[in-house]
Amino acid sequence: MSNSPYIQTANEPFDAIVVGSGITGGWAAKELTEKGLKTLLVERGQAVEHRKDYVGEGVKAWDMPQRGRVDKKRVDEQHSIQQECYAFNDATKQFFGNDRDYPYQQEKPFSWIRGNAFGGKSLLWHRQSYRWSDLDFAANQKDGHGVDWPIRYKDVAPWYSYVEKHAGISGSRENLAVLPDSEFLPAFEFNQVEKDIKKRIEKRYQDRKMIIGRCAHLSEPAQHHVEQGRYKCMARNECQKGCSFGAYFSTQSSTLPAALKTGNLSIATDSVVHSVIYDDKTNRVTGVRVIDAETLETREYYAKVVFLCASTLGTTQIMLNSKSDAFPTGIANSSGALGHYLMDHLYGVGATADVEGFHDAYYKGRRPTGIYIPRFRNVEKQDANFLRGYSFAGNARRDSWQSLANGPLFGLDLKEKIRNAGDWHFRMNCSGEMLPHYDNHVRLHDKQTDKWGIPQLIMHCERRENEEKMIADIAKTSVEMLESIGLKNVKSFNNPYTPGLAIHEVGTARMGRDPKTSVLNGYNQSHDIPNLFVTDGASFASSAWQNPSLTFMALTARACDYAANALNRGEI
Amino acid sequence: MKHSMNPSRRRAMKSLAGLMGLGLGAGQLQALAAFEPAKDQPSQIFNLSQTVCAQALANVIIPATQTPGAGDIGVHNYVDHHLHACGSDQEKGLVTAMFDKLDQIAQKTFAERFSSITSEQQNEFTQALANGQLPFSNSDKSGFALYKQLVVFGYYTSEIGATQELSYLPIPGGFDGDYTFAEAGKAWSLQPFI
Numbered sequence: 001m002s003n004s005p006y007i008q009t010a011n012e013p014f015d016a017i018v019v020g021s022g023i024t025g026g027w028a029a030k031e032l033t034e035k036g037l038k039t040l041l042v043e044r045g046q047a048v049e050h051r052k053d054y055v056g057e058g059v060k061a062w063d064m065p066q067r068g069r070v071d072k073k074r075v076d077e078q079h080s081i082q083q084e085c086y087a088f089n090d091a092t093k094q095f096f097g098n099d100r101d102y103p104y105q106q107e108k109p110f111s112w113i114r115g116n117a118f119g120g121k122s123l124l125w126h127r128q129s130y131r132w133s134d135l136d137f138a139a140n141q142k143d144g145h146g147v148d149w150p151i152r153y154k155d156v157a158p159w160y161s162y163v164e165k166h167a168g169i170s171g172s173r174e175n176l177a178v179l180p181d182s183e184f185l186p187a188f189e190f191n192q193v194e195k196d197i198k199k200r201i202e203k204r205y206q207d208r209k210m211i212i213g214r215c216a217h218l219s220e221p222a223q224h225h226v227e228q229g230r231y232k233c234m235a236r237n238e239c240q241k242g243c244s245f246g247a248y249f250s251t252q253s254s255t256l257p258a259a260l261k262t263g264n265l266s267i268a269t270d271s272v273v274h275s276v277i278y279d280d281k282t283n284r285v286t287g288v289r290v291i292d293a294e295t296l297e298t299r300e301y302y303a304k305v306v307f308l309c310a311s312t313l314g315t316t317q318i319m320l321n322s323k324s325d326a327f328p329t330g331i332a333n334s335s336g337a338l339g340h341y342l343m344d345h346l347y348g349v350g351a352t353a354d355v356e357g358f359h360d361a362y363y364k365g366r367r368p369t370g371i372y373i374p375r376f377r378n379v380e381k382q383d384a385n386f387l388r389g390y391s392f393a394g395n396a397r398r399d400s401w402q403s404l405a406n407g408p409l410f411g412l413d414l415k416e417k418i419r420n421a422g423d424w425h426f427r428m429n430c431s432g433e434m435l436p437h438y439d440n441h442v443r444l445h446d447k448q449t450d451k452w453g454i455p456q457l458i459m460h461c462e463r464r465e466n467e468e469k470m471i472a473d474i475a476k477t478s479v480e481m482l483e484s485i486g487l488k489n490v491k492s493f494n495n496p497y498t499p500g501l502a503i504h505e506v507g508t509a510r511m512g513r514d515p516k517t518s519v520l521n522g523y524n525q526s527h528d529i530p531n532l533f534v535t536d537g538a539s540f541a542s543s544a545w546q547n548p549s550l551t552f553m554a555l556t557a558r559a560c561d562y563a564a565n566a567l568n569r570g571e572i
Numbered sequence: 573m574k575h576s577m578n579p580s581r582r583r584a585m586k587s588l589a590g591l592m593g594l595g596l597g598a599g600q601l602q603a604l605a606a607f608e609p610a611k612d613q614p615s616q617i618f619n620l621s622q623t624v625c626a627q628a629l630a631n632v633i634i635p636a637t638q639t640p641g642a643g644d645i646g647v648h649n650y651v652d653h654h655l656h657a658c659g660s661d662q663e664k665g666l667v668t669a670m671f672d673k674l675d676q677i678a679q680k681t682f683a684e685r686f687s688s689i690t691s692e693q694q695n696e697f698t699q700a701l702a703n704g705q706l707p708f709s710n711s712d713k714s715g716f717a718l719y720k721q722l723v724v725f726g727y728y729t730s731e732i733g734a735t736q737e738l739s740y741l742p743i744p745g746g747f748d749g750d751y752t753f754a755e756a757g758k759a760w761s762l763q764p765f766i
Contacts, residue, residue, distance in 0.1 A: 058742070061729035061766070067650075068729070068766030071657040089766050189749030219746075235747040237764040364751035365744035366764050401738070402763045405724035406717075410633045410702060411695060418728070419737065421759040 005260060005267045006047065007040070013302035014040045014266070015567070017288055018309055019273050019318065022120020023549050024536040024556045025309035026251030026259075027163065031560035032307070033264035037567070040301055041265060044272040044293060044310075045117035048095070050252035054242025056091025064090055084501060085113045087124055087240040095123050095240070101451040110459035111500040114311060118269055121311065121503070122250040124240045127216040127368065128393070129169050130546035131160050131180040135379065139433075140542050143387050146341060146436030147512040149541045150522035153180070159554040166258070167249040167553065168225055170233075170369070171214030179211075179374040179546070186219045187212045192361035193396035193424050194371050200485035201373070208376045208481075213369035213393060216249035216550075228257050235365030248368070268301065270294055272452045275322040276306060276331050276532065284572075285331070285532045291452040305531040305563055305572060309556065312342075312537035313442060316508040317457050319534075320444045332509075332526035337519050340441040341510050342461045343543035345502040346390065346432030348495045349471050351478035353487035355396060355424035362398065362421060370395035373428065375545050377473065386469035387435065390545050392478065394428030426487060430474045431502070433545045435466050442508060461499040471496055504548050506540035524559035530572040535559045615649070616656035617664050618671070621685070623648065625671040626719075628687035632698050633723045639737040647726040654722055663718055670701070670715030677707055734761040 015037035018028040025041060032039045047053070061067045070090050075083045082088050082096040097114040104112055115121045134153045140146040157180070164183040172187035190198065190212060198210040217233040218225055230246035230253055239248050246253035259265040270293035277287045277300065287302035308315040319338055322331035330338045375389035399407075399422025409417060434440075440462065444455040463471070475494045482490045499505075512518025515527035524539050526532040535556040537548055544551075566572045618626055630651075631643035642648070655664050671686075674697060678686040686694065700706075702720075704713030727733040734740050738761035 060731070060742075061734065062731045066654055066657050067725065069654070069658050072659065073657075086765055188747050191749040194749070232746065235744045236742070236762075360753050362751050362753040362756050363747070363749050364741070364756070364760075365747035366760075366762065367747040367749070398759075400759060400763060401724055401728040401733075401761070405721045408702065410698060410720055412635055412637070414724075415634050415637060415737075418724075419758050421753060421756075 005265050007266045007268055009299055010040065010266070010268075010301050013287070013304070014038045015303060016040070016305045016307065016563075017042060017301055017303040018307045019288060020120060020308070020310035020314060020536065021118050021251050021256075021267075022115060022309065022311060022536075023122045023125070023251070024552045025120065025307075026122060026255035027553050027556040028307045028309050028535060028560055029259040029265055030255040031557050032564060033259045033262040035560070035564035036262075036264065037305075037564060038264050039259070039266070040303065041259075041267045042271050042273055042288060042290065042301065043118045043120075043267065043269045044314075045115065045120075045269065046293075047267075047269045048118040048123065048242075048252065050246065050256070051242075051244040054244060055094065056241040057238070057244060059091060066090060081111055082113060084111050084498075085124075085503070087126075091238075091241040092124065095119070103448075103450060104456050105445055105448065105458040107458050107460040108462045109498045110461055111498045112313060112459065112505075113500065113503045114314070118267075119251040123242060123252070125549060126547070127239065127248050128547040129164075129167075129171075129182065129214050129216045129550040131182055132156070132544050132546055132551055133178060133180055135178055136542065136544040136546070139388060139544070140436070145387070146541050147510065147514065147517050150511055150513045155522070156551070156554050156558065159558040160550065163550070163553040163557050165222075166224075167216050167254055168218045168221065168230070169214060169550070170217045170219040172212055174209065174211050176209065176211075176374060178376075178379050182214060182550070184214075185217075185222065188215070188217075188219060188367050188369050190371065191363045191396060193355050193358050193426065196358075197355075197396065197426060197485065197487075198371070201481065204484055205376070205481070207379070208373060210371050210373050213372045215369040217368055218247045221247075228254065230254070233368065235367055237366035237368045239368060271299075272454070273310065273318050274298070274452070274454055275318060276308070277302075278322065278324050278327065278331055278529070280324060280326045283326075283529060285529055291454070293452070296452060305533065305567055307560070307563070308532070308534045308538070309536045312505045312508060313457060315534055315536055315538045316442060317444070317454070319509060320442075321455060327528070332519055332528040332532055334528050335516055335518055337510055337512075337517060339443050339508050340438050341436040341507040341541070342440045342442060342459075342505065343434040343436055343507045343540070344461065344499045345504040345543060345545070346430060346434060346463070346467055346471060346474070346496060347502040348429070348493075348497040349432075349474045349478070350392065350394070350427065350429040350493060351482050352425060352427045352491050352493065353482040354489040355426055356488060358424050361424075367395075371428075384469075384473055386466050386473060388433040388466070388470070388545070390430045390432035390470060390474055392428040392430055394426065396424055396426045398422055398424050426482065428478055428482075430478070431504075431545055431547070432467070432470050432474060434543050435464070436507060436510070436542055437464060440507075459500070461505075463496065463499070504537075504543065506537035506543050506548055509534050509538035510541045511539050512541060523562040524555055525562070530566070533559050533563055615652050617659075618648075618652045618668060621675060622668055622671040623652070625675050625686050626651065628694065629671070629674065629698070629719065630723050632691075632694050633720050634727050639732060642723050642727045645727075645730060645732050647723050647730065650726040650730070651719065651722040654726065666711055666715035667719050670712045670719065673708065673712050674701065728761055729766070737761075
């Protein structure tokens, strides 16, 4: 017999509450329920059922009112910020945050791209998945910026393996110290032009490699994926609309089915968490206060342990809003670090080039990943005028109707060129590390609130000296690389993204060894309150240069293991 | 999209055109009335003159080959709808002013509207327009660039453009990086991000 997991009010306390159903919330729900904990997964947005609610999937362009574009009125009124995201369109808009209902203040420009439906950004993410190494975990200790991560690669490695096997990560074994291999499903192929460019780059530069992008796609599903009801990736590259094949990792395709199977999961959707409930006599959190997304009525849920997985800034907003006499500046904030050390990746700088020839080379399928050039700056030694480093992601493609629409051609010339597939081009874009800085922070507005009466966040995050030096190097190096390997018409682009737009914001409730300077310990457990855990990006002490989501998953699974054991031993 | 026109509609279009002194030929009337825009909406932005010009210009941008031209399948009406739904006031203004300018210059040079001059003459004007050469201004040039972008978008996301002119493969089944263009025969229509 299967009962619906959805609840609205709860008459009994749970063992665990997980706030947020995205990448980390889904993992927390799976891990905690699998360890026997009755778990409530609380999501602010509406329910999204796998397959059933993928309303934009498979809809032909000519059957959509604006062929996939969103009408201006709706964009201006409800998605003025979300529309900056490359994945925002008429088939995905229902999964994105609502800027009218859930606004925020930009003390410095910040593009806060977020989900607002069950599954969070696990429905919308780009699926790029990379491990960190000790070059990243030890970076703060080495150069003194930020506080030392209280963990190292050896602590996380078994958990990377654990989450990778379940999620399914496609990639190639490269044996690179700077980017450890994952447990891999077969890698996606390069196209002919990329193969040629890879040869040229690796011949010209001994310390640089071009690999295929590692991604959370079932290039070939393993048996246990098939048993979960997941299928091979069809290479449609329309993932953000929802994938009924379950071929990329999302809460819906991967972690939720596992959690539901245990019978221990309850789900409350349309439930905006206002604050965490704290009992100062026992120094424990006891649950969460919720505002109904539609009716604005309040209710409470109770549990023995609370996991905040509401996304970096969603989690920190809840913590800042959870004030008490014991914690006047926000729950678990005796350090004063809550809200501070916000980081996002440097994006928007790189180069493009024309590739001559290869007129009979083409491809079939819309590959859901690109090429990747792992960090080569400041690896063996400090060799640049800035600290830390960056990677490149890119691809080689032939001109299509989309790229030729903006060119000089029209008429028969244009129609023929489109039909015969145009010339090849190569493009690469950076992902650069941002240093942790106290003044890059968020705080709550003392007056402005959102639709649910919750104080709005004020964002203040800016690039500083190290970031500007890194950007200058990225611009120069990308051009130099492409020119030196013989590509033509190499052009730089240098339009650094507004902070937030890389959608890799991390920090604001950082891990650290010292409770005086950090919010969480090495198990994502708050220093101040033993039964409060934060496992999303808010927990990060540094940003590294790799996409963060795989590390979110590993830290979450590890923290759940610790929390469940601690709960069972009566320690929390 | 259906392309036949019922007689009462033809009469209505003809009388309207007559009222506006356009004196359209049968082919132009057919083309005007052949389109059934999304949800059968009438023209939102383009007036009748502009619609006629838009259709002719769409056929210049994407002419008929073994598949129809953009104007033939009503892409100009789609662009009208698209501008109404998604365009800013500035964008709408740039495009409609550009149509008016084209008709004005054609009238001045050949005593005919743009849609009535020869194909060669249309191409010549369009080239000057695309380059922003006199008598066309920079804003005419911008209006054309925008219209062209939208015509290309509207054509290759239409059923004919996506499935007949190009190769339509909604579910590729996997990625093959060694596929040759000879095997493909023509380019793929679907693009990852719209």
